[in-house]
Amino acid sequence: MESDAILVGATTALQDNPSLDNRFFYGKSPRPIVLDRFHQLPDELALFHQTQKAIRVCQPGYAQADNSVCDYIELDSTLPDFLTALMHHLHTLQIGILLIEGGAYTLQTFIDQGLWDEIRILQSDRSDIPDGIPAPRLPSIPTHTTQLGTDQVLYLF
Numbered sequence: 001m002e003s004d005a006i007l008v009g010a011t012t013a014l015q016d017n018p019s020l021d022n023r024f025f026y027g028k029s030p031r032p033i034v035l036d037r038f039h040q041l042p043d044e045l046a047l048f049h050q051t052q053k054a055i056r057v058c059q060p061g062y063a064q065a066d067n068s069v070c071d072y073i074e075l076d077s078t079l080p081d082f083l084t085a086l087m088h089h090l091h092t093l094q095i096g097i098l099l100i101e102g103g104a105y106t107l108q109t110f111i112d113q114g115l116w117d118e119i120r121i122l123q124s125d126r127s128d129i130p131d132g133i134p135a136p137r138l139p140s141i142p143t144h145t146t147q148l149g150t151d152q153v154l155y156l157f
Helices: 010-016 082-092 104-112
Strands: 005-009 031-035 054-058 070-074 098-102 119-123 144-148 151-156
Touching: 005 010, 005 104, 010 031, 098 104
Parallel strands: 005 031, 005 098, 031 054, 054 070
Antiparallel strands: 119 151, 144 151
């Protein structure tokens, strides 16, 4: 599935430094989006140096007009309709397919507000992350499963 954009929270961006690009699949890379309320992420992160210019979502007053590594969306994240307002704003940018990469808090927030059409879960038998990170609570059980190499992909529609 091609996505117009891929979104992560600030904690995931800082801890994992993801590229959020399309390096293992054909087609154009999605536009990186990061929820960075107080503009605390360093501009050196990989997501700010992709072919598609990143979007940083921050609180009003935290955008920097002279920042060449990203565009800004200023929204008050304390409002109850913050994510709905964000989705409307992304629609005006012609972003129709949004992949929410995470982290767990960001994923759970979108799930809780019903802002999802499909959930894909990659399950691996790798055990090199001893404690792991708790997964989001799912709204239902997976309806379909496929194999991807040694991993399983579970789907919720």
